[in-house]
Amino acid sequence: ANGEQVLRAMHLAHFCRSQIAAFSILFHLVSCVASGLIGYTHVLASPSTKNKDTSNLTTLNARKMPPLDTTGSAESVAAMERGQGGRIVDAFAAAKEKGEAAFVTFVTAGYPSAKDTPAVLMAMQEGGASVIELGVPYTDPQADGATIQQTNQVAIAGGTSEIPQCLEMVKKARGMGLTVPVVLMGYYNPFFQYGVEKLCEETKEAGADGFIVVDLPPEEGVLLAKACKKNGLSNVPLIAPTSSDERIGYLANSASSFIYCVSVTGVTGARAALPPDLSEFIGRVRAKTGLPLAVGFGISNPSMVNEVANIGDGVVVGSAILKALAAAGDSTEERAEAVRKIVAELTTGVKQKGDAANQATALGQVPPDDDEAEARNEKKRFGRFGGQFIPETLSEAFREIEEAYDQIKDDPDFLAEIDKYRRDFVGGPTPLHKAERLTEYAGGANIWLKREDLAHTGAHKINNAIGQALLAKRIGKPRIIAETGAGQHGVATATVCAMLGLDCTVYMGAVDCERQKLNVFRMNTLGAKVVPVQEGQRTLKDAINEAMRDWVTNVRNTHYLIGSAVGPHPFPTIVRDFQAVMGKEMRAQMLEKAGKLPDAVVACVGGGSNAIGAFHPFVNDETVELHGVEAAGHGIDKDMEHCATLTVGTPGVLQGALTYVIQEKSGQTLNTHSISAGLDYPGVGPEHAYLKDIGRAKYNAVTDDEALEGFKMMCQYEGIIPALETSHAIIYAIKLAKELGPGKDLVINMSGRGDKDMPQVAKIMGVEI
Numbered sequence: 001a002n003g004e005q006v007l008r009a010m011h012l013a014h015f016c017r018s019q020i021a022a023f024s025i026l027f028h029l030v031s032c033v034a035s036g037l038i039g040y041t042h043v044l045a046s047p048s049t050k051n052k053d054t055s056n057l058t059t060l061n062a063r064k065m066p067p068l069d070t071t072g073s074a075e076s077v078a079a080m081e082r083g084q085g086g087r088i089v090d091a092f093a094a095a096k097e098k099g100e101a102a103f104v105t106f107v108t109a110g111y112p113s114a115k116d117t118p119a120v121l122m123a124m125q126e127g128g129a130s131v132i133e134l135g136v137p138y139t140d141p142q143a144d145g146a147t148i149q150q151t152n153q154v155a156i157a158g159g160t161s162e163i164p165q166c167l168e169m170v171k172k173a174r175g176m177g178l179t180v181p182v183v184l185m186g187y188y189n190p191f192f193q194y195g196v197e198k199l200c201e202e203t204k205e206a207g208a209d210g211f212i213v214v215d216l217p218p219e220e221g222v223l224l225a226k227a228c229k230k231n232g233l234s235n236v237p238l239i240a241p242t243s244s245d246e247r248i249g250y251l252a253n254s255a256s257s258f259i260y261c262v263s264v265t266g267v268t269g270a271r272a273a274l275p276p277d278l279s280e281f282i283g284r285v286r287a288k289t290g291l292p293l294a295v296g297f298g299i300s301n302p303s304m305v306n307e308v309a310n311i312g313d314g315v316v317v318g319s320a321i322l323k324a325l326a327a328a329g330d331s332t333e334e335r336a337e338a339v340r341k342i343v344a345e346l347t348t349g350v351k352q353k354g355d356a357a358n359q360a361t362a363l364g365q366v367p368p369d370d371d372e373a374e375a376r377n378e379k380k381r382f383g384r385f386g387g388q389f390i391p392e393t394l395s396e397a398f399r400e401i402e403e404a405y406d407q408i409k410d411d412p413d414f415l416a417e418i419d420k421y422r423r424d425f426v427g428g429p430t431p432l433h434k435a436e437r438l439t440e441y442a443g444g445a446n447i448w449l450k451r452e453d454l455a456h457t458g459a460h461k462i463n464n465a466i467g468q469a470l471l472a473k474r475i476g477k478p479r480i481i482a483e484t485g486a487g488q489h490g491v492a493t494a495t496v497c498a499m500l501g502l503d504c505t506v507y508m509g510a511v512d513c514e515r516q517k518l519n520v521f522r523m524n525t526l527g528a529k530v531v532p533v534q535e536g537q538r539t540l541k542d543a544i545n546e547a548m549r550d551w552v553t554n555v556r557n558t559h560y561l562i563g564s565a566v567g568p569h570p571f572p573t574i575v576r577d578f579q580a581v582m583g584k585e586m587r588a589q590m591l592e593k594a595g596k597l598p599d600a601v602v603a604c605v606g607g608g609s610n611a612i613g614a615f616h617p618f619v620n621d622e623t624v625e626l627h628g629v630e631a632a633g634h635g636i637d638k639d640m641e642h643c644a645t646l647t648v649g650t651p652g653v654l655q656g657a658l659t660y661v662i663q664e665k666s667g668q669t670l671n672t673h674s675i676s677a678g679l680d681y682p683g684v685g686p687e688h689a690y691l692k693d694i695g696r697a698k699y700n701a702v703t704d705d706e707a708l709e710g711f712k713m714m715c716q717y718e719g720i721i722p723a724l725e726t727s728h729a730i731i732y733a734i735k736l737a738k739e740l741g742p743g744k745d746l747v748i749n750m751s752g753r754g755d756k757d758m759p760q761v762a763k764i765m766g767v768e769i
Helices: 002-015 019-034 054-062 070-082 086-097 114-127 146-157 163-176 188-194 196-206 222-231 245-253 278-286 302-309 319-326 332-349 373-380 392-408 412-426 436-442 461-474 488-500 510-515 517-525 540-554 571-579 581-593 609-618 686-693 704-718 724-740 755-764
Strands: 102-108 131-135 182-186 210-213 259-262 293-296 314-317 432-434 446-450 479-484 503-509 529-533 558-560 600-604 625-633 650-654 657-661 697-703 745-749
Touching (some): 102 114, 102 319, 114 332, 131 146, 163 188, 182 188, 188 196, 188 650, 196 222, 210 222, 245 278, 302 314, 314 319, 319 332, 392 461, 412 461, 432 581, 436 446, 446 581, 446 724, 461 488, 461 558, 479 540, 503 510, 503 540, 517 529, 529 540, 571 581, 571 609, 581 609, 600 609, 609 625, 625 704, 625 724, 697 724
Parallel strands (some): 102 131, 102 314, 293 314, 479 503, 479 558, 503 529, 625 697
């Protein structure tokens, strides 16, 4: 009788929404508790228990379940009354009733064209989809493979780039008869730009049911979680094979309807076989939650669907459907039929066996508010900027890096080792001297040069490369990946890896490979594998995206040696600390040679590693002005023709951090341009964003033509061939020296030498070499 009471209560909970139903459910649950049934919080009776001896319920009770909390039960019922995850809960319950795994499909909104999407959503339902993930197009989908990357590009090129367009597709499909739940899946910045409260309100109005945000861990997603709860929407967390047991518990606690289990450490895309340890991974997740588990990434045929269906509650397929859609004809009818057909074929594998493992024992919960998240996040930020907006696969790697760095950053032995390499391998301290003729030409303040261009490999990048490579060895990562724009960070990384015996792969935009051929050859000569990136604009941003995809795939044995003070915490802090040697030396050298601190420090800013390294030791010296110089390209008044992020950009989330970004109002990253590959980037380090906001540093931009003028003047007046990146700071510093006037002193951080740029400069000047 007790078992029948539980079954009746659960069927009411899953399929009823009225106030009377809520009280009825509570009555049944309390009755069960009073009868001695304990350990059932939001219990789901699986199809295998129906019409069978109630002793089967012991099996359910033996599984790890949340402790009974009658208050929590009432909240969950109330949540279902409001509709929080209700349609999703119903979808998984309906699948259970049929003895099947729920089938979850994915399509990118606006692919192949906006007019196709509502019909494609209907076709998915007709083919047998239980839940639909509708991808919100984004310019920088770091966790996605080639297939979904391409669909994003096609959708954006076709005009689908804004949230309202995606919601309108859902609304139209609902009008056509779509009844299955729809979850918006995407990256955080478009949602952030739209406004989280407004997003959730309009998502509910459009008839969508929740979100899966790839780069928004619960620690960073507190506002979205609260808005979802308020509007009755589901916020679906992702869990990866690299997630620790402790973190799995935390993530499961944040879920309201189901959990997305990423089957592999890698990006999306069809694969030939499922990973051998998949069942073990799903078992680890099941030990922490009773909610349904949907498994995705790499599933491409009915056999694989069936294999997953028997170790979880749901199967997610995306790339295989998109490939079928891409191969279809040009009409909406042909495309919809291709989708209906592939979904119908794939769903032949959803039937579960009687002994299917890791089955859900609960449906629906109201996750608690994480009121302590902001306090935990303070360390990860510079004011409001920074943070850790990352795919879940990388969470353990970042925890490991942060823990290891915290242990060694003040260790005397480690610091002595870094100092030894700075002196004996890099050639530091690099000189600081007065630029006599430039000072005379400017007719104002004394101009001093911090000669980081004389460091081994020709730029400041070697400082960070040594530090991070030694850190990688400490945490046992034998493989190094890096991104590079101008090639100097790539050369520095290849150099250090050769010295320390580490495997090295460098990602470089194909455009940058062409304009920095010399550095590509240097990297290859040093033993590195250079991978030209053909996606996107084929410059630095795209190289970072590709490096992140590599890292997501190979995180267990690979360290990403990022070259600039950008990205998720703790990268900006680590890079800054290793580069601060420049500012520390500069400070001591100015006191020795000028008998005072400089009145201004000037450095070029792309991502910002050389500038933050020069600035940081002076931040607390109010008499020292800090000037960052960005690339204005062809002019900051021209869209997609500059890289003046701090000058004209707006706050947004890019590649793991909240910072200033050159972007559309919709959150799509805009293309950029600079004569210098190392400054050709649409974001900036979050600490620079903070320094701008508090007014501690000033940021201005100079054009390509002005930078060329600075290049020529340093060559002709001081006999130094500077990098084109540094040339931006040079021309600005000459103007600043005139403004400061005689008796003042400024220092230019000469971040790199210009050997690498000579073929490009010659081409611009019309000289054949």
